[in-house]
Amino acid sequence: MKPDLVAAVLVLAGAAALLFFGGLPSLQRGDTEFNAGFWPTTMLCILILLAAGLCVHAIRQPRGATQPEPRRPTAGMLRNMAAVVAFVPALLVFGFYPSALAYCAILPRVLGGVRWRASLTFALVFLGVLYLVFSIALRMDVPRGWLGGWLQGQGS
Amino acid sequence: MNELLQGVLLCLHPGHAATLFVGILVGTVFGITPGLQNITALSILLPFTYFLPPNHAFLLMIGIYVAGIFGGSITAILYRIPGAPENMATAIDGYAMTQRGQAAKALGTAIFASAFGGVLSILVFSVAAGQLSNAALWFGPVEYFSMIFFALAMVALIGNSPVKSLVSVVLGLLASTVGLSSITGTARFTFGSDYLTGGFDTLAVMVGVFAIAEVLTRIHAGPAVNAVTAAEHRGVRSSFPTLAELRSIWGTLLRSTGLGIFVGILPALGATAAALLAYQMERRLSPTGKNFGSGEMAGVAAPEAANNASVGGAMVPLLTLGIPGSSSAAVMLTAFQVYGMQPGTSLFKEQPELVSLIYGGLLLANLGLIVAGLIAVRLFSRLATIPFSYLAPAIVVLCAVGAYAARSNPVDVLAMFGFGVFGFLMERAGFSVSAFVLAFILGDVMESSFIRTMVLFDWSPLQIFTYPFAGTLVAASLLTLLWGLFRSASVDDPLARAI
Numbered sequence: 129m130k131p132d133l134v135a136a137v138l139v140l141a142g143a144a145a146l147l148f149f150g151g152l153p154s155l156q157r158g159d160t161e162f163n164a165g166f167w168p169t170t171m172l173c174i175l176i177l178l179a180a181g182l183c184v185h186a187i188r189q190p191r192g193a194t195q196p197e198p199r200r201p202t203a204g205m206l207r208n209m210a211a212v213v214a215f216v217p218a219l220l221v222f223g224f225y226p227s228a229l230a231y232c233a234i235l236p237r238v239l240g241g242v243r244w245r246a247s248l249t250f251a252l253v254f255l256g257v258l259y260l261v262f263s264i265a266l267r268m269d270v271p272r273g274w275l276g277g278w279l280q281g282q283g284s
Numbered sequence: 285m286n287e288l289l290q291g292v293l294l295c296l297h298p299g300h301a302a303t304l305f306v307g308i309l310v311g312t313v314f315g316i317t318p319g320l321q322n323i324t325a326l327s328i329l330l331p332f333t334y335f336l337p338p339n340h341a342f343l344l345m346i347g348i349y350v351a352g353i354f355g356g357s358i359t360a361i362l363y364r365i366p367g368a369p370e371n372m373a374t375a376i377d378g379y380a381m382t383q384r385g386q387a388a389k390a391l392g393t394a395i396f397a398s399a400f401g402g403v404l405s406i407l408v409f410s411v412a413a414g415q416l417s418n419a420a421l422w423f424g425p426v427e428y429f430s431m432i433f434f435a436l437a438m439v440a441l442i443g444n445s446p447v448k449s450l451v452s453v454v455l456g457l458l459a460s461t462v463g464l465s466s467i468t469g470t471a472r473f474t475f476g477s478d479y480l481t482g483g484f485d486t487l488a489v490m491v492g493v494f495a496i497a498e499v500l501t502r503i504h505a506g507p508a509v510n511a512v513t514a515a516e517h518r519g520v521r522s523s524f525p526t527l528a529e530l531r532s533i534w535g536t537l538l539r540s541t542g543l544g545i546f547v548g549i550l551p552a553l554g555a556t557a558a559a560l561l562a563y564q565m566e567r568r569l570s571p572t573g574k575n576f577g578s579g580e581m582a583g584v585a586a587p588e589a590a591n592n593a594s595v596g597g598a599m600v601p602l603l604t605l606g607i608p609g610s611s612s613a614a615v616m617l618t619a620f621q622v623y624g625m626q627p628g629t630s631l632f633k634e635q636p637e638l639v640s641l642i643y644g645g646l647l648l649a650n651l652g653l654i655v656a657g658l659i660a661v662r663l664f665s666r667l668a669t670i671p672f673s674y675l676a677p678a679i680v681v682l683c684a685v686g687a688y689a690a691r692s693n694p695v696d697v698l699a700m701f702g703f704g705v706f707g708f709l710m711e712r713a714g715f716s717v718s719a720f721v722l723a724f725i726l727g728d729v730m731e732s733s734f735i736r737t738m739v740l741f742d743w744s745p746l747q748i749f750t751y752p753f754a755g756t757l758v759a760a761s762l763l764t765l766l767w768g769l770f771r772s773a774s775v776d777d778p779l780a781r782a783i
Binding site: 131134152153164165166168172175181213220224231236240241258268269271 | 447448450451454455457458461465467468470472473474475496499500503504671672673674676677678680681682684685688689692694697698701704705712713714715731734735
């Protein structure tokens with residue numbers, strides 16, 4: 129399927145869904161000028177028109193005319209991307225420092241070309257510097273995660 | 285001008301000079317780190333100002349403010365990862381120059397243009413602060429709306445598909461409506477979520493669609509590729525433009541600085557809008573404008589001169605009227621309040637030495653950029669040869685801290701990754717993330733200006749053409765948009781292709 133058409137359909141469907149099910153204040157005749165729904169409703173209508181135009185344009189264009197066919201993602205590519213995003217659930221559960229330490233040790237290995245010793249050294253040094261800068265020098269708040277919050281609750 | 289000279293002499297006292305230098309280095313480091321920018325550093329520093337004498341507190345803030353805007357250009361040029369929104373446009377031609385082995389030239393141009401724009405804006409500021417603030421008072425919601433409409437219309441013309449760029453702009457405007465309406469306080473697109481009621485954090489959005497999306501894009505591109513190989517690096521350094529090169533970008537520097545000062549004066553627009561508007565302006569006015577995107581010095585000089593010039597512009601309404609011209613200036617306003625001072629005519633009368641110190645600090649901070657830039661470039665440019673396998677987790681972890689730091693909300697980190705995936709998919713589909721981000725940043729101001737304008741006109745939009753300045757901008761924007769929507773895709777635009 130043409131990628132432009134896919135993108136246009138997704139935008140069109142998303143905009144229509146938000147317009148009808150987004151819970152915006154409805155616009156009626158005689159409403160005051162300050163109706164908070166006016167601006168986003170206008171934007172959604174414009175978006176629907178533009179997306180419809182993109183759909184028509186994409187249907188009429190021959191394949192590959194406006195954009196080269198995208199490369200099919202390989203298993204390795206998807207694995208690497210998933211590894212990058214995996215930091216989020218780890219952070220939310222274990223907190224910043226434990227998850228960042230594990231992340232900085234594991235991700236270089238996943239992305240390739242790095243031995244375990246090198247990645248562990250990198251993780252320890254990098255996190256050490258971050259700890260000194262953020263927690264000691266700047267006293268910045270970092271996410272504790274669900275586990276950190278639970279342990280703190282147990283302690284108190 | 286007397287105040288400026290007095291201020292420079294005050295700043296040259298060893299204690300003051302040391303404080304300013306520390307601020308410049310801190311600002312540069314924060315600017316370089318994706319996800320951490322000068323507003324982050326200023327916000328973190330603010331509580332500590334309670335313990336500092338006011339002179340030192342303001343000099344530290346000035347150093348961070350000025351250098352933070354410049355610092356982000358280093359990663360923008362070396363990695364195509366802008367350290368802050370105001371370095372978005374710098375990444376286009378800067379990174380292209382790096383890919384051609386001209387990283388030194390790009391970095392040197394950024395340093396020189398930043399210092400030039402900053403110094404000239406302070407000189408203008410010190411001479412014309414009063415008149416400039418009067419001009420700012422003349423700007424009302426009609427003029428604000430027309431300026432932002434013009435800016436977004438120009439951004440929407442980028443790319444081979446103006447329709448896609450327009451979609452990106454509208455998506456950005458929509459994203460800015462999530463949360464409570466700034467006019468009525470009504471919740472929009474919150475779906476009962478407390479997080480969405482607060483809206484998306486600008487930092488999380490920006491870091492996500494640029495830094496995280498860039499990491500994902502590099503993975504998608506295949507085996508890790510460094511911007512500069514170790515063999516090519518051989519100690520990347522900055523090299524300032526030659527006299528001949530300076531002559532070729534002289535017009536760009538002057539025009540961009542003028543635009544930066546003007547935009548900086550207007551509250552809410554700030555360095556990002558200044559940089560993007562300057563880039564778009566020079567694409568049309570510079571003799572090399574048609575080659576922007578392929579690595580033109582003017583493409584680096586324009587946004588860097590404008591964003592640093594906007595600092596001087598932002599200080600005009602802050603010091604003369606107590607109205608911050610940017611979010612960083614807003615943090616400085618809070619600092620004034622901490623010390624029980626009120627910016628305005630009373631500040632000039634009651635604290636003339638502090639005002640002089642601020643003038644002098646701004647001037648020396650911009651000159652100090654040259655030194656800080658040379659140090660930072662030599663130290664940090666080696667990052668360009670670090671394997672992507674190490675860079676990726678470092679960038680992601682730092683960005684997570686940056687996204688969390690703004691509101692201490694872990695959901696901001698989730699939002700950042702969400703926008704990262706969104707930005708990656710947008711780029712793959714040929715949409716412009718820079719148009720999206722600019723529209724997101726300006727969306728709230730645009731909506732409120734639009735509503736106020738319509739109330740003023742009793743909902744008769746054609747009345748805008750009775751305002752010469754606003755009417756001209758809106759007419760030019762509409763005509764250009766219509767032309768762009770119907771034109772054939774014959775011009776390859778750098779903003780959509782490169783970001």
